Amino acid sequence: MPKLDASLIAGLPPFEGLEKDELEQVLAPARSLRFEREKPIFEQEAEAHFFFVLLDGHVRVVRTTPEGQQVIVRYISEGEVFGIATALGRTAYPATAIAAVDCVVLAWPSALWPELSTRFPALGANTYRTVGSRLQEAHTRVIEMSTEQVEQRVAHALLRLVRQTGRKTGEGIEIDFPITRQDIAEMTGATLHTVSRLMSAWEGEGIVKSGRKRVTISDPHRLMLKAESREQR
Amino acid sequence: MPKLDASLIAGLPPFEGLEKDELEQVLAPARSLRFEREKPIFEQEAEAHFFFVLLDGHVRVVRTTPEGQQVIVRYISEGEVFGIATALGRTAYPATAIAAVDCVVLAWPSALWPELSTRFPALGANTYRTVGSRLQEAHTRVIEMSTEQVEQRVAHALLRLVRQTGRKTGEGIEIDFPITRQDIAEMTGATLHTVSRLMSAWEGEGIVKSGRKRVTISDPHRLMLKAESREQR
DNA sequence: CACTCACTTTGCGCGAGCGCAAATTCTCTG
DNA sequence: CAGAGAATTTGCGCTCGCGCAAAGTGAGTG
Incomplete structure (x- = not known):
């Protein structure tokens, strides 16, 4: 496996505030993966073995009800983290992620999250800031749907x-x-x-x-x- | 101000996994406050100077739209954290919290969150687990509203x-x-x-x-x- | 290059649930 | 204990947007 270069993720929001050598350390355990258009990246209810950063493309996050109804939770754009169930103490993905176009993602084993977020507090802070805005966005949608x-x-x-x-x-x-x-x-x-x-x-x-x-x-x-x-x- | 006793918060979900002496350290910088029925605990858009744990009572969290429409985001029950804007990298509360009945809460200065969550990782993990379930609940509501x-x-x-x-x-x-x-x-x-x-x-x-x-x-x-x-x- | 399938458009009728209005009942206050 | 105000109930008409149906339009494939 070719070693990934820090420039890949330098400047992306999740890694804001990390030094070059830190970026390299963060990147070391990551794998780069490609997904074709309309292929699932992870499935709802599956065990959350990885968390991801989208390097290129767009990802559609879909939740399916027990009755088979589908709702699009959100779209992920380049440079965003997703599939971070682990950071929120969940062991399974709450939704399915599908590549809306051909995509390139970085994947880290979920088990590394505690270590990574402690060693690189900025990474944790950036991630939780994202979670915060997603929570707020979800509430905004609830309000829109209501009113x-x-x-x-x-x-x-x-x-x-x-x-x-x-x-x-x-x-x-x-x-x-x-x-x-x-x-x-x-x-x-x-x-x-x-x-x-x-x-x-x-x-x-x-x-x-x-x-x-x-x-x-x-x-x-x-x-x-x-x-x-x-x-x- | 009387010193607060660790037994106050022992056994509450946010503090699961903390030792007695850790509980006392966590509690040291907290203040206990009472709010009468229907009194606001914090207001939407206000600077998030504190985060809270509800010791007794019930709290209604309400978001108001620019047009003056109100939507109830959730109810907080005993033993839950709330007003944790800071932990999600926000400087202002995204909603208003109102005591649904007479309430007793603990309040910590937001500025202490980084230190507390680092010193007591279990506290951080418990809090983010709560955030995770709230995010999921919000999505569930979106889906219910849609379908x-x-x-x-x-x-x-x-x-x-x-x-x-x-x-x-x-x-x-x-x-x-x-x-x-x-x-x-x-x-x-x-x-x-x-x-x-x-x-x-x-x-x-x-x-x-x-x-x-x-x-x-x-x-x-x-x-x-x-x-x-x-x-x- | 034609065929097929997915996506899109459009028409029509109907019903859930809102808007408005008014009456009623309960609870708290003075 | 009476009065006032808040909360609740109920009626009625209307509209938005769904359900169903069918036709139209690309775009990819063999």
Whole structure:
């Protein structure tokens, strides 16, 4: 196995505040792995033997209910940690992670977490900061689901995706990975039909441009208006 | 200020795995505080100067949207940590905590968290385990909101409350603190009207018994059926 | 290059649950 | 113990968004 170079992870948020030699020590027990598009990286309920950092690509995190319903918990972007069940005292992954596109990840054995987080406190702090913002984001979603209409929820979801993974193009900002109406529906608690109708309407208004598994926001500002407007309960 | 005794916190989940003398060291910088019913313990957006453990009572954690909408994030029971923004790298509380009944809490200055969690790794591990289950619970709520009808959501919410804070009485299991239809509505994303209608119906079926700010589950099993049944999207 | 399958669009009807309103009941306060 | 206010119940109409159905449109594959 070729030795991984510190430059791979230098500058990534989880490793902020670590010196070069520390980066190397952190990297030493890590393995680099590739996953093809739509291949699972880990499965819900499986034992959490590894935790991960995404080097390249996008990962979809999905939770499935006992009744077989799927909900997209979040998308992971480059440079984020994921699968950190261990850091939260869990022995199994609470959700399934699937490569949304071809991905490159780093994987550490979960058993090393206690040692790594003690030896490199910044790593622990960075990770728990991420956990904090995910917790807050989850609560935000609960609130959106409680208080907003479908139109606003979809608008908010798109804006969030654009903020996290937007890529500028000639026609606006494009979501950087393949995403279907069904996916958006699973993120917002709507049906793909309703999402499709909304997107068509917005396309007509010139707010978005979308094709098969592709969404571009041409007028983010007007979309923000959609996200905020309308009376609430 | 009277010195606090280790027995106060011995056996509480956050302090599991600490020795008696360690408990005393942890307790040394803590202050004990009382809060009257309906008084805020901390406010959303305020700087997180303290983190807390609830010794007695029940605390309601509420998040308010910019538009003034309120959503109940969770209830805290005896022996739980809360207000741990600091441990997640946040400087402000993301929500407001209100004493649902008269409460006794322990408060530590946030600035001590790094030192305490390093000196007593078990404390850190216990806390992050709690964070992990809260994150998972938040996702569970997102999923419920996405996939369930109001009736099931209310049933699930009641069952969760009963599990966390149930107190056995002659007529069933009672939720141990005052809770209004409005509160239940804010937990489930419904209106108090719909909650009221549901509870009336269930009362007629002999599943619950409820009065002003009081809810008793007389037939948890039948309520579980309500929570699970019904076709889903 | 055609075929197939996945994804998307669109129409139509219906029902859960909200919005609004008003009446009722319980609890606390003075 | 009476009055006031908070909490709860209940009715009614309406709308949003789902359920179901079917047709249309790409994009990848043999």
